[in-house]
Amino acid sequence: MSNTIQFPMLGDARGSLVVLEAQKQIPFDIQRVYYIFGTQEGIARGFHAHKELLQVAVCVSGQCKMLLDNGNEKTVITMDSPTHGVLIDRMVWHEMHDFSSDCVLLVLASAHYDEADYIRNYDDFTSLSSIEKGRISE
């Protein structure tokens, strides 16, 4: 699974700057931005997939780990750079863990919040994922 996106770093003697624009560094139109911070030690978050939503997550401070599972393959990405994004594609189960106390995880999303887009049960995710893959290979 190739899910990381490297962002150009613009900077000068004053410091660094990263720009994220829709349909440029971010491969969709951005409809929503949220960020996760102050996560308590030992806490893991996520544990769901989205039916249609596309997202890019960027760890703009500190670090955390992101597990991505597309139903066939699992990968764990260490997120510790504001110049690297992780694309969370539709129908990818994801879990975030090992948050540092200073972690700020910024997420850009392709749609407004919709609880109906979440698949929060792993067995439902694997069933739906294999049905979709069956359809695609037919």
Ligand code: T46
């Ligand atoms: C995701 C991962 C990376 C809203 O009301 N609006 C929002 O836009 C979001 C993102 C959340 N919420 C509410 C829903 C819950 O009552 O905030 C509460 C916490 O959300 P959740 O438990 O889903 O948080 P995470 O960290 O498990 O997941 C979040 C996103 O929800 C999810 O889409 O992909 O971050």
